[in-house]
Amino acid sequence: MKIKSQIAMVLNLDKCIGCHTCSVTCKNVWTSRRGLEYAWWNNVETKPGPGYPKTWENQEKYRGGWVRRKDGSTELRLGNRPRVMSQLFSNPYLPQVEDYYEPFTFDFSSLKGKRRMKTPPSARPFSMITGKQMDKVQDGPNWEDDLAGTFDQRKSDPNLHDIDTQGFAEFERTFMLYVPRLCEHCLHPACIPSCSSGAIYKRKDGVVLINQDRCRGWRQCISACPYKKIYFNYKRMKSEKCVFCYPRIEDGQPTVCSETCVGRMRYLGVILYDSEKIDEYAAADERDLVRCQREMILDPNDPEVVVEAERQGISHNYIMAAQKSPVYKLMKEWAIAFPLHPEYRTLPMVWYVPAMSPKVEEVAAEEQKGPADAAAGEMDYFAKVDEMRIPAQYFANLLTAGDPQPIREALAKLVALREYMRRKTVDGDDQPSVPEAIGLTAAQYDDMYRLLAIADYNDRFVIPTDPKQQGSHHFDERTGLGFDDEEENFVEGCKRHNIFGGI
Numbered sequence: 001m002k003i004k005s006q007i008a009m010v011l012n013l014d015k016c017i018g019c020h021t022c023s024v025t026c027k028n029v030w031t032s033r034r035g036l037e038y039a040w041w042n043n044v045e046t047k048p049g050p051g052y053p054k055t056w057e058n059q060e061k062y063r064g065g066w067v068r069r070k071d072g073s074t075e076l077r078l079g080n081r082p083r084v085m086s087q088l089f090s091n092p093y094l095p096q097v098e099d100y101y102e103p104f105t106f107d108f109s110s111l112k113g114k115r116r117m118k119t120p121p122s123a124r125p126f127s128m129i130t131g132k133q134m135d136k137v138q139d140g141p142n143w144e145d146d147l148a149g150t151f152d153q154r155k156s157d158p159n160l161h162d163i164d165t166q167g168f169a170e171f172e173r174t175f176m177l178y179v180p181r182l183c184e185h186c187l188h189p190a191c192i193p194s195c196s197s198g199a200i201y202k203r204k205d206g207v208v209l210i211n212q213d214r215c216r217g218w219r220q221c222i223s224a225c226p227y228k229k230i231y232f233n234y235k236r237m238k239s240e241k242c243v244f245c246y247p248r249i250e251d252g253q254p255t256v257c258s259e260t261c262v263g264r265m266r267y268l269g270v271i272l273y274d275s276e277k278i279d280e281y282a283a284a285d286e287r288d289l290v291r292c293q294r295e296m297i298l299d300p301n302d303p304e305v306v307v308e309a310e311r312q313g314i315s316h317n318y319i320m321a322a323q324k325s326p327v328y329k330l331m332k333e334w335a336i337a338f339p340l341h342p343e344y345r346t347l348p349m350v351w352y353v354p355a356m357s358p359k360v361e362e363v364a365a366e367e368q369k370g371p372a373d374a375a376a377g378e379m380d381y382f383a384k385v386d387e388m389r390i391p392a393q394y395f396a397n398l399l400t401a402g403d404p405q406p407i408r409e410a411l412a413k414l415v416a417l418r419e420y421m422r423r424k425t426v427d428g429d430d431q432p433s434v435p436e437a438i439g440l441t442a443a444q445y446d447d448m449y450r451l452l453a454i455a456d457y458n459d460r461f462v463i464p465t466d467p468k469q470q471g472s473h474h475f476d477e478r479t480g481l482g483f484d485d486e487e488e489n490f491v492e493g494c495k496r497h498n499i500f501g502g503i
């Protein structure tokens with residue numbers, strides 16, 4: 001067992017209000033520069049929809065992530081080394097500016113200098129890339145916000161696969177949710193081995209960064225990242241990506257997107273994991289990927305894990321933070337959070353709690369019945385889940401490689417939690433019974449309620465400071481194709497990960 005630590009994030013989709021504050025604050029801090037006008041390291045997209053960049057989930061088009069080979073190992077979907085090298089000067093799998101959008105602004109100064117007119121003056125849009133006036137603004141980073149656009153556009157969302165979409169175009173039956181997205185700081189990142197300059201590396205705290213001195217702007221990483229979370233700065237001719245606000249993390253503070261989240265739906269904390277399992281679990285059967293990823297996360301309260309972690313040099317404050325980690329509870333203990341598109345096999349470290357969505361008619365019926373009736377019989381939690389407006393299959397396609405059962409189980413826990421708290425606070429029952437089938441105790445429900453509903457700042461963000469991570473930006477720990485810290489060099493990393501056909 002080789003224990004490593006990772007700062008991970010969980011987003012509770014139930015609480016995202018789609019305000020985009022996270023995106024705007026991130027942009028103000030990191031990407032309000034020439035060359036990155038179109039880039040949103042954190043974006044919030046309305047689903048179902050094509051997303052940003054458009055149809056980023058279409059890996060046939062972009063060739064992101066990993067595929068499992070016949071011998072049970074993984075290989076970049078982009079191909080082996082000769083293939084990647086042959087594409088250096090002409091990569092057909094890169095998103096183009098129209099796949100993002102042409103960034104625009106308005107010349108507001110022209111409004112002020114106008115002489116008095118009969119009609120109000122208007123500011124014409126102009127491109128922030130070319131500086132030329134644009135006839136029309138026809139696109140943006142979330143053009144389908146709040147179900148804008150036609151159902152045909154939304155239907156391009158591949159997560160509607162296996163779902164009978166008949167009727168979703170109707171107002172009464174349609175559904176939507178917000179999905180905030182950022183770099184996943186993966187445990188098995190596809191961006192690192194795709195970089196022919198060896199510029200991308202993973203730090204000890206799990207943050208994936210691009211060494212700007214080494215980046216040569218080849219952009220294979222942009223194709224290889226299945227989440228499309230690396231952006232090309234066309235002014236500097238370098239690739240850039242979310243840095244997980246590492247200067248703040250080193251100081252024990254949450255990322256800017258988490259700090260400013262209006263919905264308080266983001267959680268940050270440490271997990272300990274067994275890095276020896278990465279290769280095996282990344283190549284697991286598709287339906288086993290979520291289970292495997294959960295299995296890789298170690299119990300930080302297990303004395304054996306603690307002793308071994310200390311022996312292997314994990315600092316004491318990291319271990320203590322892992323024991324108090326809100327993300328450990330959501331990801332592993334309660335198993336209500338899931339990785340985004342685990343089938344890309346990058347073992348992402350930003351997970352999501354699926355949102356609940358009661359049917360409108362159901363809510364009205366419950367209200368008419370009153371609390372006494374509702375408490376009278378034991379509720380069928382799974383039946384409630386199946387009546388929800390957002391089909392469990394949609395979340396399954398988004399979060400569990402198509403298997404709806406783990407999603408149904410997680411949503412049943414959330415329905416049961418709501419019922420448990422209703423009996424406590426509305427019916428005045430001090431010790432309501434807990435449904436055994438759901439598999440959680442009353443103490444866990446109380447804990448879950450605290451974390452999901454009323455958690456304060458220190459509950460949501462448990463980030464250790466670590467002097468070892470401070471000061472140097474760990475560029476010296478860059479390892480090119482390996483992501484195993486200083487022990488591995490470029491060639492050994494290639495061989496171990498079967499990258500580029502084993503050079």
Ligand code: SF4
Binds near residue numbers: 182225
């Ligand atoms: S999500 Fe981030 S760490 Fe994962 S492959 Fe993409 S850029 Fe790399």
Ligand code: SF4
Binds near residue numbers: 017264
């Ligand atoms: S700030 Fe929070 S609530 Fe608002 S869009 Fe971002 S994640 Fe959602």
